[in-house]
Amino acid sequence: MHIANFAEGGQFEPRKIAAVLRTSAEEVALTVGLNKDALQRRVRIQSDKTQRRLRELVEVLNKVEPRFGSELMAYAWYRSEPLPGFDGRTAMQLVQEGKAQQVLEYIDAVDAGLFA
Numbered sequence: 001m002h003i004a005n006f007a008e009g010g011q012f013e014p015r016k017i018a019a020v021l022r023t024s025a026e027e028v029a030l031t032v033g034l035n036k037d038a039l040q041r042r043v044r045i046q047s048d049k050t051q052r053r054l055r056e057l058v059e060v061l062n063k064v065e066p067r068f069g070s071e072l073m074a075y076a077w078y079r080s081e082p083l084p085g086f087d088g089r090t091a092m093q094l095v096q097e098g099k100a101q102q103v104l105e106y107i108d109a110v111d112a113g114l115f116a
Contacts, residue, residue, distance in 0.1 A: 005020075006020075006054075006058055011045070011046055011051060012051055012054035012055060012058065013045075014028050014029065014039040014045060014054060017054065017057070017058065020071050021071060021072065021075045022072065023075075025039045026039065028054075028057070031057065031078070031079060031092050031095075031096075032053035032054060032056065032057050032092075032095055032096065033053060033095060033096030033097070033098070034049075034050060034053055038050050053095070053100075056095050056100035057078075057095065059100070059104060060078060060091055060095065060100065060103055060104065060107070061074045061075060061078060063104065063107045063108075063111075064077055064078070064107060077091070078090070078091045078092050078095075079091075079092045080092075083103070083106060085106070086102075086106075091103045
């Protein structure tokens with residue numbers, strides 16, 4: 001998932017993200033902790049919070065996609081795999097709570113061999 005593939009005019013486009021993940025823009029909104037209506041109007045798509053959450057999703061998926069071999073498998077991991085040390089919460093749940101940086105740090109630690 002190359003970040004540039006999901007941007008248009010310097011902004012993340014939820015429909016491009018949804019197309020690659022074979023889901024809807026509304027589902028993308030929910031997986032990043034936004035109301036499904038957040039991706040309906042251009043002004044809301046352009047908001048700082050919406051753009052930040054979309055960027056966080058793409059960053060997490062970019063980090064794990066090589067490990068799984070496809071965007072779809074990375075997205076399945078993001079949505080369903082409980083992360084050790086986070087009380088059984090998934091990457092999706094942590095991003096929804098505004099803790100994407102912790103997910104990225106966890107992935108970096110795993111890549112560095114600190115967690116098995």
